[in-house]
Amino acid sequence: MFYKCTRIFMPRSEVGEVKSHYPIRPECQADAPKTRFKPRARKTLSPRRWQAAFTEDGHLDIAGVLKRIQRGGIHPSIRGEVWEFLLGCYDPNSTSNERKELRQHRREQYAAWKSECQKMVPVIGSGKIIMVPIVTEDGQPIKDPSINGGLAINGGVIPSSAALDKKMTRWKLSLPQIGLDVVRTDGVLVFYESEANQAKLWDVLAIYAWTDNDIGYVQGMNDICSAMIILLENEADAFWCFQRAMRKLRENFRSDANSMGVQTQLRALSGIVRVIDPKLHQHLEALDAGEYLFALRMLMVLFRREFSFADSLYLWEVMWAMEYNPQLFATYEGSNAVDINTADKKLMKQFGKFERNNLKTGKSDQKNALAVFLAASYLEKKHKQLLKKAKGLDDIVTILANSTSNSDARKELKKALNIQQKYLKKTKATA
Known part of the structure; x- marks a missing residue:
């Protein structure tokens, strides 16, 4: 047909x-x-x-x-x-x-x-x-x-x-x-x-x-x-x-008999929630949701189905601007990674805000992408409801779906950056 x-x-x-x-x-x-x-x-x-x-x-x-x-x-x-x-x-x-x-x-x-x-x-x-x-x-x-x-x-x-x-x-x-x-x-x-x-x-x-x-x-x-x-x-x-x-x-779409590419981000999400909200992480593990598969769709398509079309575009462009790294272009391939101690201010301004923070902390890699912190912020926002009402994976999915239907992308991004700072502060304190 x-x-x-x-x-x-x-x-x-x-x-x-x-x-x-x-x-x-x-x-x-x-x-x-x-x-x-x-x-x-x-x-x-x-x-x-x-x-x-x-x-x-x-x-x-x-x-x-x-x-x-x-x-x-x-x-x-x-x-x-x-x-x-x-x-x-x-x-x-x-x-x-x-x-x-x-x-x-x-x-x-x-x-x-x-x-x-x-x-x-x-x-x-x-x-x-x-x-x-x-x-x-x-x-x-x-x-x-x-x-x-x-x-x-x-x-x-x-x-x-x-x-x-x-x-x-x-x-x-x-x-x-x-x-x-x-x-x-x-x-x-x-x-x-x-x-x-x-x-x-x-x-x-x-x-x-x-x-x-x-x-x-x-x-x-x-x-x-x-x-x-x-x-x-x-x-x-x-x-x-x-x-x-x-x-x-x-890499989010890679899949074979043993794993899916998005699992790298799911593991990163698990690690972040374990640090910033250990009580919630323990509850999710008790529900056999410790692999965080309920967040798979969010991360795979960058929350595309959690927002309106226009809000999704806004969300993506702000995330990409924050994660912007000029060394990812073909013209920069083969060049050495930026040394934060020697890079001049002009060069550092060409990196997005989120990426600059990662460079300063030595955590500039895909598993710490802003989307992961955005997912973590949703979980923390629904902390009480998840602890009280989630009795299984279906409950988790329903609670999170209800939290995103009328979300404000600008406010959610701000919360995600706060989650990142909280995570970096706690991991630095335990290092």
Whole structure:
């Protein structure tokens, strides 16, 4: 079965208020999470401030930009282009011409990958979405009686079995799952009433899955990618922004017979709660919840389903600004880690607030990511309720779900930073 799509675009005139940037379908208004984020004068990074942050040849004052984002997020009208810097698509020390050349190179690379995928599965780029299997587990084409008079198809081609190597089979098996996830992604938004936009999301995820030889596609990636599809009109640009986001997040999606990648963060969460709230940690262990699997979804997709769409974007950009580390870019690969004792003040300002704290304490690693402290703050906020009412894992999940439905992302981030300071203080005292 294929999902037919028609090309429709969001009006370019929808700028200004947050709601007009990410309008919600009328029939979903009552049940959709409330949006709390609003651009704030002299705090939110505005279009004027953003333009003023560039020198004449295009160098970006990243320190000033980070400071502004950490105070009040990014105005929706410039969010996509700012994210490209936050996620490392571009080096802030590059010029406008250098970025123009790099953007063109990446668009050409994406086009080449898309062409490669289209040769294997012509549905890609056609405005359609695959939602049923096209190959068996051993890579054999599946017959679809509704197409071509029952001929065996493989996304539109009929290759020999010998041509279906292990990578191709795994990839083709993932395509219908991507399709099923796509049609369920952010369904409350008017943007995804356009089937063309759904197809765009499916194409990007399908091509990413082909290029990621190790992990491929895992459910939850659609929640991350959706934001890039909405923020960046050009499909190739959206792909590269998502690809850079996955550099930060892809280990969360790693899974094998023995473990899941997100377990590293779950163990870090367990260690933090053990230090800051030992009584709660003991209670959770007694409920056989000591592995903190109830927080798996929160950490895997960065609280995407705990907030409204607009609040999620605000949450992510502030977290990324706080964790910003210029050494993570390709232009810095191979360079030595920053020595906090010798680094000058100008260099240190190019790091986010959270990352600077980690550098000072020698705890700059993924397991101490801000998202983990955010999860810990939710648990501490629900300390009394969890101790009194939680009798099992289902109770924990219900209590936490109720705590996030109307949460204020700005306040929650502030609490997370307080949790970090509390944790660092206690661990330092016991060191």
